[in-house]
Amino acid sequence: MASLINKKTIQHLAELARIELNDREQEKLVKDLQKILGYFKELEALDTKNIPMMTGGMDLKNAFRDDTASENTNQGAGKEVFPETHEGFLKIPAIFDRNE
């Protein structure tokens, strides 16, 4: 399974994860991931048929809060660390191109 990872897969994963990686980083990650996924191979031998997935830290059931109104807003907090704001709103570059 280790050969699943090459430079092209790393580039694709980096694009999905929205992380720019330089050439050297890509090459190192190919090697690291091959080795790590090679280690995971031990799991293949383990029979997990009909074993349920454990998806959380323990068997907590859905936790609902009471359906009551309360005033508890954190609005405006964090604004001071934001690069640009406009009349209390956070300003970011456009997501879509105007011509798209």
Place this chain on the structure above:
Amino acid sequence: MSDFSHFTIKSFSEGLRAKKFSARETTQELFAHIKETDKKIGAYLSLDEEGALKDAEHVDRALAEGQELDPLAGVPLAIKDNILVKGLPATAGSRILKNYIANYDAGVIKKLKSKHAIFLGKTNLDEFAMGSSTENSAFQITRNPHDLKRVPGGSSGGSAAAVAAHLALAALGSDTGGSIRQPASLCGVVGLKPTYGVVSRSGLIALASSLDQIGPITKTVEDAALLFQGIAGHDKMDATSSKTTYQWKEFSNPQLEKIKQMKVGLPKEYFATNLTKEMDQALDETIHRFEHLGIQFKTISLPHTKYALSCYYIILPAEASSNLARFDGVRYARIDAQNPDHQHSNLKEIYLKQRGLGFGSEVKRRIILGTFVLSSGYYDAYYKKAQQVRSLIARDFDRAFKEVDVIFAPTTPTSAFAIGEKTADPLSMYLSDIFTIPVNLAGLPAISIPIQQKISENEAVPLPIGFQLIGKHFREADILGLGQLYEKS
């Protein structure tokens, strides 16, 4: 004031009430000591002298007025820098959060503030708690106070080193796969990882939400019980927070004679491999000491132990890759915002550049790995499989706890390793946590307690090592009780 290094939370609190010294005076002296000593240790990333002194004065005034205060009042604490304290930096050891100032208090901080504990500053960690040596911090390395050429362990290395070097009376860390217990073991202090859900994760910068848990790092087991009591309890800001209630009498006044009736399991898989001769011998002596106190041991089996590391390094990166998506270079301050190179025209470019610039290599490695194991076509082979294996590991413990009350194990395979020794090979670093990881996967409580080693004449003082006690869900009282029995014997 008498020498700060002799104090535990308990003795400090008693001295404070007896007016042997004031909270302000101790805090002030402590900052002088930190400024002198921390130059060589590097435990703290930031200090809050002004805030701490103000809070200390408040405690002194309240005591002078005869108010009844919690044992944690006036106690100077160090806080891992992935736990939010309003108005203080919270970098999580990452460049991407270099300029972030927390704008609310974590659940545990709210609780401790209501008890008038003092926060000295924020401690160093591996970036986003990813690591076992604190070498992955973007800002500095932390050195082991017992040997400055060695690591303090990680990821809560700053907190463990601060307590070991008497730069705080106690500290908070976070434990995702051993990040409280492993550094506690390497620094010769006590570290408790509570049951999943017992301590609020609100305001803890999330690494892997189904594994993370905040806990105390202290000088004694008795102090760990005190600080645990100060941070445990339901919090509506954390949806996974448990409503289980505790009998706190068991913690403040453990019945040692009753504790001696406990049956302790020795999992054969934990002693089979990977232990150095010194470690093996020290663990053996500890078992004998417990036996001498009347504790009965029984060999048990946790057959899926060997799969825990693989299981963990699939689940953790998967959860981390989605948790860390929020650090997009937009929401939590931009790096070098004034730099014309960072004036990007579209959002995607900001994400790519800021995350590329802001994350260190271990964080990038785990995000890429997590993205891979969750990606279409590989999800079943890795992520689904790992969650099934997690069930098997949890069942191993369930079965074992039908036979025994507590499980005894090593905390780490070795004592503190040298700085730089494991940085080149991520897998060798990952192996530092083989004895601590299964506990997080099963959501159990566990504590690391320093082994009281024999010091022979003409021999160098050995490096600290710890042993681990693992308890049933919500039974911190068992492991803390057994730990106190060892500590007081």
